Structure formats: C-alpha cells, structure tokens
Amino acid sequence: MFFAMFAASEVDSIATLLIETSPRVFRDGSELAGFAANFWLGPLFFAYVRDIAGMGREPGSRWIGNRHFLLPAAATVFVIGTFALLEITHDNRLAGSLSSLETLLLTFVHYGFMFLSVALAAQWAVYVVWVLITQAKHVERLKQYYASTEGLELRWVSILACALGIYVLQHLIGQIMILLGGRDLVTPLLDSFLVLVVVTALALWSLRPSPDLEKATRRLAEIEAPQEKKYEKSALDVEQSERIARKLVRAMEHDFLYRDPNLTLGMLARHVGVSLNYVSQTLNQNLGQSFFEFVNGWRIREAMPLVAKGDATILAIAYEVGFNSRSAFYSAFKRETGHTPSSYKSETAKP
Numbered sequence: 204m205f206f207a208m209f210a211a212s213e214v215d216s217i218a219t220l221l222i223e224t225s226p227r228v229f230r231d232g233s234e235l236a237g238f239a240a241n242f243w244l245g246p247l248f249f250a251y252v253r254d255i256a257g258m259g260r261e262p263g264s265r266w267i268g269n270r271h272f273l274l275p276a277a278a279t280v281f282v283i284g285t286f287a288l289l290e291i292t293h294d295n296r297l298a299g300s301l302s303s304l305e306t307l308l309l310t311f312v313h314y315g316f317m318f319l320s321v322a323l324a325a326q327w328a329v330y331v332v333w334v335l336i337t338q339a340k341h342v343e344r345l346k347q348y349y350a351s352t353e354g355l356e357l358r359w360v361s362i363l364a365c366a367l368g369i370y371v372l373q374h375l376i377g378q379i380m381i382l383l384g385g386r387d388l389v390t391p392l393l394d395s396f397l398v399l400v401v402v403t404a405l406a407l408w409s410l411r412p413s414p415d416l417e418k419a420t421r422r423l424a425e426i427e428a429p430q431e432k433k434y435e436k437s438a439l440d441v442e443q444s445e446r447i448a449r450k451l452v453r454a455m456e457h458d459f460l461y462r463d464p465n466l467t468l469g470m471l472a473r474h475v476g477v478s479l480n481y482v483s484q485t486l487n488q489n490l491g492q493s494f495f496e497f498v499n500g501w502r503i504r505e506a507m508p509l510v511a512k513g514d515a516t517i518l519a520i521a522y523e524v525g526f527n528s529r530s531a532f533y534s535a536f537k538r539e540t541g542h543t544p545s546s547y548k549s550e551t552a553k554p
Contacts (some may be wrong), residue, residue, distance in 0.1 A: 257420025
C-alpha cells in the first residue's frame with residue numbers, strides 16, 4: 204500500500220514528462236490524485252516501521268488503528284469532490300458565467316486546499332517524530348535481550364523518514380505557490396533527487412530479507428510483556444535477586460561470557476541456571492542496567508587497559524573483548540569512559 208501511494212504521489216510528474224499534451228481532465232486528475240496520495244504516506248510508513256520493528260507483535264498490542272487514516276480518507280473524499288466540481292463547472296468557468304453557488308463552492312475548495320496543505324505539513328511533522336520515536340523504542344527493546352545490536356537497529360528508517368518528510372514538504376510548497384496564483388518554484392531536479400533517495404533507501408534496506416531482524420523481533424514478542432505485568436506476580440525476593448546478581452557478575456568476571464559477540468539474555472540465563480525473567484528483573488531492578496549495558500560495560504572494562512597499553516589495534520581489541528564492529532566499540536567506549544579510545548590512550552600515557 205505504501206508503494207502504491209508513493210507511486211500515486213508521482214503520477215502528476217510522470218504525466219507531465221510522458222504526455223506533454225495530455226487532456227485537461229487527465230492533468231487535473233493526476234494532480235489531485237498526487238495531492239491526496241501524500242496524506243496516506245505518513246500513516247502507512249508508520250504502520251510499516253512498527254511492523255518490521257515487531258511492535259505489532261507485543262502482547263496486548265493492536266495495529267495502529269483507523270484514527271490514523273481519518274485525515275487521509277477526508278483528503279481523498281475532498282479531492283474526489285473537487286474533481287467532480289471542476290468537471291461540472293468547466294464550461295461555465297470558461298464562459299465566465301458561474302452561478303453564486305458555484306462561486307461559493309469553488310471558494311470553499313480554494314480554502315479547503317489551503318487548510319489541507321497546512322494539515323499535511325503538520326501530519327508529516329508528527330509522523331516523522333513518531334517514526335523516530337518508534338525506532339528509538341525498538342533499539343531500547345533490543346538492548347534488553349541482545350548484547351550486540353548492529354544490523355538490527357533500523358537506522359535507515361531515520362534517513363528515510365527525513366527524506367520522505369522533505370519530499371512531502373516540497374510538494375506542499377509547490378501546492379501553496381499554485382494556490383496563491385504563482386507557480387511551483389520547487390525544481391524537478393530536487394523532486395527527482397528526493398524520489399531517488401526514497402526508492403534507493405527502500406531498495407537497499409527495506410526490501411532485502413532480514414532473517415536476523417525477523418528472528419529478533421519474533422523472539423522479543425515471545426518473551427516480552429509490559430514491565431508492570433512482567434514482574435507483578437514475581438516471587439523473586441531481595442535475597443534471591445542479590446544471589447542472581449552475584450551469579451551474573453561471576454559469569455562475566457570468571458567465565459568471560461561477554462567475549463561472545465552473539466551473547467543474548469537467554470544464553471546468559473541458561474548459563475547461570477536462572478529463568479530469563481528473573482535475570483531480566485535482576486538486571487533492571489537490582490543492577491539498574493539493561494542487558495546491553497551490563498555486558499558492554501564488562502567488555503569496556505577489559506578493553507581499557509588494552510587500549511592504554513597500545514600493543515594491539517583498536518579493531519583487534521574490539522574483537523577480542525566481544526564487539527563485532529569498530530563503530531559499536533567506539534560508541535560503547537565513549538559512553539563508559541567519556542573518551543574515545545585514542546583520547547583515552549593519550550590521557551593514560553601522560554605522566
């Protein structure tokens with residue numbers, strides 16, 4: 204549905220390029236269809252991001268709901284009515300003999316388009332923010348169960364959301380200029396560039412099968428529950444929690460479990476012989492950390508003296524302590540120490 208609406212939003216551009224002398228009714232229809240299609244892009248993209256992030260698979264969760272499609276539906280109905288009105292009054296407009304009712308209706312249509320143009324800008328501002336928040340929530344969910352989240356974080360969603368936002372904005376500016384009696388100042392080059400960015404992002408990232416992401420979101424859906432319900436019936440007392448915390452620390456300190464780049468919460472729970480929920484509860488409530496923070500903290504503790512010593516490359520150290528990418532190591536090191544590996548090495552080398 205998203206692809207169909209994105210294609211529909213480009214119908215007017217395609218018609219202009221392919222059929223320079225297209226019939227008036229076709230030009231009017233394509234422009235109106237493109238305008239209405241832009242209203243569907245936001246909610247459909249939001250639903251799409253929620254789906255690939257596995258948000259719809261959470262216990263008790265529902266699809267994003269019909270309320271998200273009220274504005275697109277209203278805009279579509281308005282556009283259909285406008286198209287019919289333009290066809291009915293076409294001959295009268297050419298002859299300059301519009302009735303008072305037709306004049307009133309055309310004035311309503313004019314201001315209706317101005318209102319919808321503003322509503323479109325507001326809609327996309329909201330959906331870009333919602334998409335970015337959804338992506339951030341997805342990352343936080345991953346960090347409860349995975350020690351390494353590279354390739355699962357959907358960072359491309361942020362790029363695509365911003366590109367789509369700019370794409371809709373430039374369409375909006377063009378519509379406003381036309382309504383004000385001017386001409387669309389947004390160049391076809393910018394429009395084509397934004398379309399290229401959107402299509403490339405979809406082709407490179409979203410259309411490729413991602414078994415790791417699918418496996419991760421399915422696993423999260425199986426073991427995840429709202430936090431207030433997750434622990435409300437837990438029989439875990441303070442003494443048990445402290446005992447589990449000691450087991451977790453021992454697994455890191457003596458068994459070096461953090462060196463496994465594919466370590467998950469389930470693997471840690473099996474290693475210490477404790478249920479997954481009890482391990483998660485202990486990490487969150489007793490140690491005050493997510494699984495991701497707990498494991499990567501131990502990785503950085505081992506890496507710090509190695510970085511200070513300087514005998515091995517940063518990449519070699521990253522792999523040795525359990526990271527599977529240089530960028531993930533840099534981010535974790537900066538978060539734990541407040542320094543990049545290079546600046547930390549320079550600081551520790553000072554007399």
